[in-house]
Amino acid sequence: MIRRRAGALLLTAVLLAGCAGQLPQPGPQPPDNDLAPVPTPTPVPSADPSPDCPDSGALLSLGEVDAAMGLRAMPIRLVNCAEEPVHVDGFPELTVLDEQLQPLAVEVIEGAEVVARVDTVAGSPVPVTVQPGERAGAVLVWRNTVDDVRVPPTHGTFLSVAPAVGEPAQVLEPDGGLDIGTTGRVAVSPWAPAD
Template sequence: MRHPWIAALLTVALLGACAGQLPQPGPQPPDHDWTPTPSPTPLPSVEPSPDCPASGALLSLGEVNAAMGLRVLSIWLVNCADEPVHVDGFPEIVVLDEQRQPLVVEVIEGVEVIARIETLARSPQPVTVLPGQRAAAVLAWRNTVDDVRVPPTHGTFLSVAPGVGVPAQLLEPDGGLDIGTTGRVAVSPWAPAD
């Protein structure tokens, strides 16, 4: 090599360029024993969920229990508010078609006209549902065709209100309501479920 000093000079220049591209250390913490403590996360306030209606009574349906033409459907009321909910009597029910239009279906208070079910043969009583607790009622009907000239009724939705004067909620029973040609369903009164 004719000029070894050129190679040494290039090496020094390259090392200097690389050193200029290295990240520089940031500001150093002060020389004392200060340890940051995270601020406590505030606890969420107890408020109704966004799906909780103003009445505090959130309604839902159980599965249809079918046996020998008799159909039984549980209606659940959950108190989703932070105050007690009071119900007395029967749920207000309207059977709707797939376009959510009312069907000509008679809703009878008391399931005894549809079936003799001992556990449901009760008179309406005032029920107080505490926050987080439930009440239940039952809708019963028969899939009976007693007139072949009349097309069977099939409900797709239910409009259910916890009581008179309380806004209704739209519910969809799994599989709908195969009411046949009887044109009637029956409902039991509210009762404590917990």
């Protein structure tokens, strides 16, 4: 009986030794720590200016043209994309440009009521402080009138817009351009806080 048990144990040991060469070998063991190291994320500032934000902090854009019976009105938007307040007081500085970005002989008049009596764009300029993330707006108005058939109508392709005289301008492309006809003028309302 003892010999049978000893033989069985010997046979089991031989089989296990033979199989040991076929078992996969364990790889390197991680250090004996209870917690694995957690990578530290790179902090991202939440209030950084947008990559497109100009040095002035005033990012400009144009809205859609509202056309009715020859009268055109187009919003000009200013958003403060910086971390400090932006101050505007008065009118945007505008130049109408052709497709080669050359200035056209178009008079820009301060005060939209010169072209059209529209209550929503009338008013005198007041100082406006635009806090970070807030907006201000103005409106460009003109008439598509041809009153002299001998003069070819003027069509502006781009608009150079600065928040005020002496500040850097941004070149914007109105959707559909500016069909000024033969009037030779446009008018702009003063900056106002956006609704």
